[in-house]
Amino acid sequence: MRVTELFQRGEFVITAEVGPPKGFHVGHLMEEANNYLKGRVTAVNVTDNQSSVMRLGSLATCKALLDEGLTPICQLTCRDRNRMALQTEVLSAAMFGIENLLLLTGDHTSLGDNPQSKPVFDLDSVSLIHAVKKLEEGEDLGGNKLVGDPPKFAKGAVVSACSDSVDVQLAKMEAKVRAGAEYFQTQAVFQPEMFIKFMEKAKGFGVPVMLGVIIPKSARMASYMNANVAGINVPQEILDELNKDPEKTKAGITGVEIAARIVKECKAYCQGLHIMALGWESKVPDLLAQAGM
Amino acid sequence: MLITQLKSKDTIESLAKAKTVIINCHGCKEVYFPEHEAAELQKELVENGNISEIITTDYICNPEHQALQLKKHMAKIDSADTVLVFSCGVGVQTTAQSLADKRVYAGCDTYPLPGFQGVTPLEFDCGQCGECYLNYTGGICPITACSKSLVNGQCGGSKNGKCEVDKDMECGWERIYRKLEALNKLDTLGYPAKIRDFNHPDAD
Numbered sequence: 001m002r003v004t005e006l007f008q009r010g011e012f013v014i015t016a017e018v019g020p021p022k023g024f025h026v027g028h029l030m031e032e033a034n035n036y037l038k039g040r041v042t043a044v045n046v047t048d049n050q051s052s053v054m055r056l057g058s059l060a061t062c063k064a065l066l067d068e069g070l071t072p073i074c075q076l077t078c079r080d081r082n083r084m085a086l087q088t089e090v091l092s093a094a095m096f097g098i099e100n101l102l103l104l105t106g107d108h109t110s111l112g113d114n115p116q117s118k119p120v121f122d123l124d125s126v127s128l129i130h131a132v133k134k135l136e137e138g139e140d141l142g143g144n145k146l147v148g149d150p151p152k153f154a155k156g157a158v159v160s161a162c163s164d165s166v167d168v169q170l171a172k173m174e175a176k177v178r179a180g181a182e183y184f185q186t187q188a189v190f191q192p193e194m195f196i197k198f199m200e201k202a203k204g205f206g207v208p209v210m211l212g213v214i215i216p217k218s219a220r221m222a223s224y225m226n227a228n229v230a231g232i233n234v235p236q237e238i239l240d241e242l243n244k245d246p247e248k249t250k251a252g253i254t255g256v257e258i259a260a261r262i263v264k265e266c267k268a269y270c271q272g273l274h275i276m277a278l279g280w281e282s283k284v285p286d287l288l289a290q291a292g293m
Numbered sequence: 294m295l296i297t298q299l300k301s302k303d304t305i306e307s308l309a310k311a312k313t314v315i316i317n318c319h320g321c322k323e324v325y326f327p328e329h330e331a332a333e334l335q336k337e338l339v340e341n342g343n344i345s346e347i348i349t350t351d352y353i354c355n356p357e358h359q360a361l362q363l364k365k366h367m368a369k370i371d372s373a374d375t376v377l378v379f380s381c382g383v384g385v386q387t388t389a390q391s392l393a394d395k396r397v398y399a400g401c402d403t404y405p406l407p408g409f410q411g412v413t414p415l416e417f418d419c420g421q422c423g424e425c426y427l428n429y430t431g432g433i434c435p436i437t438a439c440s441k442s443l444v445n446g447q448c449g450g451s452k453n454g455k456c457e458v459d460k461d462m463e464c465g466w467e468r469i470y471r472k473l474e475a476l477n478k479l480d481t482l483g484y485p486a487k488i489r490d491f492n493h494p495d496a497d
Contacts, residue, residue, distance in 0.1 A: 130485075130486035164453055167470070168446070171482050178483075229452075
């Protein structure tokens with residue numbers, strides 16, 4: 001099932017992100033997905049060497065989730081593969097019956113745990129979206145015909161709604177739409193007013209946007225994101241809230257309250273919700289309940 | 294050594310549609326410049342009527358030297374809409390920076406050849422990619438100014454205008470966007486997805 005079909009029907013789509021393990025044992029990930037995500041979210045979004053940290057592959061994890069009866073969204077970044085390998089990966093996804101893709105440029109290799117790696121970036125998010133669209137039209141980037149029926153995907157992309165350079169991000173979003181992006185998920189939002197302002201401009205592109213949320217685990221984590229993660233700015237009031245009752249924050253109660261509040265403030269302005277639980281998949285049911293989903 | 298090759302006639306004609314000053318950079322022994330072809334083409338451009346001046350000089354990659362060379366032509370440059378530069382990618386970038394309020398376009402693509410690459414100021418770097426992007430990017434090279442050499446816009450890693458790889462480095466696409474914004478040329482970014490061509494010798 002492609003998430004674009006749901007958007008077309010006017011459904012509010014909910015996805016949750018999972019990160020494959022550093023290793024090949026997926027038992028824990030499957031358990032979490034089955035216990036906390038199955039039946040609650042529309043699709044599970046699997047990261048591709050997130051933050052440039054080498055892990056089990058997105059495609060293999062997606063296949064395992066599909067076998068468990070979940071709908072996977074396969075993330076694909078341009079950091080580790082040239083255009084040949086990227087197109088191969090897309091065809092492999094089609095063969096497995098994976099119909100949802102999220103196409104990104106990817107973090108630079110120097111930020112991760114194998115910083116000596118060659119950063120590839122043969123394509124970028126925009127040209128990767130274009131490449132997938134061409135495959136859907138039965139041709140590869142070299143102009144060579146595919147054999148048999150072409151694949152069909154829901155082609156997703158990302159945008160930083162609360163970026164300090166939101167106009168530059170909107171220009172990139174527009175380029176992605178031109179290339180064929182059919183839905184967007186945003187970087188984590190902690191400033192609903194900025195998100196709503198962003199949506200006023202983004203809605204002109206006519207593509208569904210999913211609000212990105214992170215359940216903040218601690219004030220320390222939030223401060224770290226402020227200092228180091230692009231497109232995220234956790235306001236002082238939220239930092240104070242996380243600092244107020246350390247036990248409550250540690251138990252995840254404060255974080256869930258904050259995330260649920262953000263969802264409630266923003267949901268009327270967007271078409272879906274993307275939860276980045278970052279290991280707190282167990283909190284997703286509470287978050288959805290409190291947000292009235 | 295570098296080789297500069299003229300962009301297609303159609304491309305160059307489209308760049309010189311408005312009132313244009315041409316700057317040719319000759320004389321650098323490290324760059325092979327197609328002097329004859331450039332002169333022929335520029336003759337045709339002059340006949341089309343939009344060229345107000347052709348300046349042929351040398352070492353425009355050196356901003357101070359360039360300023361001296363251009364001094365006596367500044368009246369013509371000031372009254373032109375466009376400055377079309379026939380040089381390696383460094384010369385186009387120095388010109389785009391020194392003539393900040395002008396639309397500065399590249400008439401050439403730059404390819405590398407093994408050997409000494411000439412002496413250029415370190416702050417300007419030409420990726421010698423053979424498909425010069427400077428005409429789309431306000432004279433700021435996305436191959437060398439962006440850590441990922443992205444050609445379709447800013448990634449999600451820029452924070453406070455700085456690059457995710459080096460917090461002391463300005464995000465190249467932030468610079469490109471702000472330059473085009475100042476030139477009132479943001480529509481330049483409305484191009485279809487660009488895909489680099491690595492099928493030429495010495496592409497990195």
